[in-house]
Amino acid sequence: MNKVTLSVAAVAVASAFAACSGTGSDGSTHTRQHFIETQYIDSAVKPGDNFYQFVNGKWLDTVKIPAEKFGVGGFNQLIDDNQEKLKAIVEDALKNDHKPGSIEQKVGDYFASGMDTVTRDKRGYEPIKPMLSAIDGIKDIPSLMTYVADAAKRGDNSIISFGVGPDQKNSSMNIAAFHQTGIGLPDRDYYFRTDTATERIQNAYKTFVANLFTLTGTDSAAAVKNAQVVYNIEKQIAGSHKTRVQLRDVKGNYNKVSVASLVSSEPNIGWTDLLKNLGAGSIDSLDMEQPAYYVQLNKMLTSIPIDQWKVYLKANTIGSYAGVLSTAFSDAAFAYSKELTGRDKQEALWKRMVSAIDHNLGELLGQLYVKKYFPPEAKKRMDQLVTNLETAFSNRIQHLDWMSDSTKATAQVKLKAIIRKIGYPTTWRDYSKVNVDSTKYFENAVAARENNYNFELSQLGKPVDKNLWYMTPPTVNAYYDPTTNQIVFPAGILQYPFFDKDADDAVNYGAIGMVIGHEMTHGFDDQGSQYDKDGNINNWWTKEDKAKFDEKVKKIQGLYDSFTVLDSLHVNGQLTTGENMADFGGVAIAWDAFKLTKQGQDTTKIDGYTPDQRFFMSLAQIWRSKYKDARVRQLINLDPHSPAMWRVLGPLMNFDPFYKAFNVQPGEKMYIKPEDRLKIW
Structure with a gap:
């Protein structure tokens, strides 16, 4: 933090x-x-x-x-x-059979699984079907929040952003912190600007969301309607967000509150169950860094129908995993990013893969990097x-x-x-619980995300x-x-x-x-x-x-x-x-x-x-x-x-x-x- x-x-x-x-x-x-x-x-x-x-x-x-x-x-x-350099490292790791669980085996097989587009394309969106089915099973706000917490533990943040870090007024101890989240565009202001360049980005984003739905079996007309539902929810959320300048206010973004007060003031979020499901059920206080967002979320949980929330969660879930599914999903994500950055061609897959390893298995890859x-x-x-x-x-x-x-x-x-x-x-992170299979890129990515979440959670308190x-x-x-x-x-x-x-x-x-x-x-x-x-x-x-x-x-x-x-x-x-x-x-x-x-x-x-x-x-x-x-x-x-x-x-x-x-x-x-x-x- x-x-x-x-x-x-x-x-x-x-x-x-x-x-x-x-x-x-x-x-x-x-x-x-x-x-x-x-x-x-x-x-x-x-x-x-x-x-x-x-x-x-x-x-x-x-x-x-x-x-x-x-x-x-x-x-x-x-x-x-x-x-x-990182490509050379992972390719060296692939040249020889390494002991299962070794750094070289995990780094090499993670790379191999991501480069295997034949298997990834054959699987399509099959890996996330259980998640989409779980969303279909949501019946009420409590079950919605249970899914949100389960997704967060996989590194898939939707309407909750939870982290652990030093208490800014007691910096020797770690504290739970919650931050504003819930939008797909880069920043709140993108939802409210009306200039031509921003409107192009807004339209590209809606097209991207619609494509996520069509790639998972929704017909095109329904997909367009779903994208608008998602956008409308996100725009309401964006209205509660602090601006980039406001986020620089140190004191304004430190708000230590008791869990009991949140249970009372924001009953729809269900803070007791949420914290328990996140693995943080023992805490009695937390840092609510942007309180206005969670006040707004508490209201929106009842003002927006559950069926619309389910559409929103599906879009968020599919989008969260777009980069680790088939080529069609990463192509859809790139089409949107073109409007944001002006980039005309997607980077080579191997570059995306070494970046992914650095992000998800960073201190494993890092050990090989500094040694060489x-x-x-x-x-x-x-x-x-x-x-x-x-x-x-x-x-x-x-x-x-x-x-x-x-x-x-x-x-x-x-x-x-x-x-x-x-x-x-001086001390390297532990990745012993991340099992890497050269044929299962999706599962490898989820395992790495879960490991990162659990490591952060282990620091709490x-x-x-x-x-x-x-x-x-x-x-x-x-x-x-x-x-x-x-x-x-x-x-x-x-x-x-x-x-x-x-x-x-x-x-x-x-x-x-x-x-x-x-x-x-x-x-x-x-x-x-x-x-x-x-x-x-x-x-x-x-x-x-x-x-x-x-x-x-x-x-x-x-x-x-x-x-x-x-x-x-x-x-x-x-x-x-x-x-x-x-x-x-x-x-x-x-x-x-x-x-x-x-x-x-x-x-x-x-x-x-x-x-x-x-x-x-x-x-x-x-x-x-x-x-x-x-x-x-x-x-x-x-x-x-x-x-x-x-x-x-x-x-x-x-x-x-x-x-x-x-x-x-x-x-x-x-x-x-x-x-x-x-x-x-």
């Missing part, structure tokens, strides 16, 4: 510990000799006009987005590289980088001119308390295990968790262009250094700053310091609101506040840490650029990306991160050392008067 993560975005790259040169899947070439890909510099653009375009312009002008992709770039390419691709020296170098960034952040806090000494002292304590995780877990990871080792991403005060860097992101053990400090500090600083800053952004060193929601600010901080937050929001992305589409400054603040902090902290290194104090040029210039060029290079317009619009609606170009330009146009490194002058488009430049950490 309440994870704050770094988003995936963009660059054409080589894998970290591979050869010195090669060709990316987007057709680009790269050289590892000097790590900055100077062949893509657009010298017609002044660095002070658009630094992102200056560093990446020739790449942006020539790169083509493949039909099966919604975008290309550094994150995307690194994910592709990792998929190739993550050398100990990489972890050692990364650990030193984190230490240097922590020192730099501590120095910045100490020299802030807007914060009082008492708040600084508390901030220093929190910074020192941050737990770092690098590469992979127990002390928080701070050794747990919420990303798998191959993941190309990183995160900060405010409830455990941890920064986590999976092995997947610790590769070029983000990190290379052989790269010069300017490159590493501008890339992975910025990422490290970004995640550290999340502990002190507008959300993370509301948690103390132990991960509890607890104000540690003086009134005066908090007022100054909030004013800086508003200025950051205003800056990003002014950035235009497509036509009249702007960045949402409120939605992206935390990530923008983390980008500001990431750049500043990484810079200070870089200046503590030998190269950071030198002026020796490489490829004609000084160490200071290479730092900023590396930073701009990691965010290099290009997306289809449909995907851009989707991200603006849903993603708490700003588009890649503004993740570069926003911080740099407010950062004095950038001006000095590239001699940015008044009149250039990125220029801001010194007294107007925004500074936080």
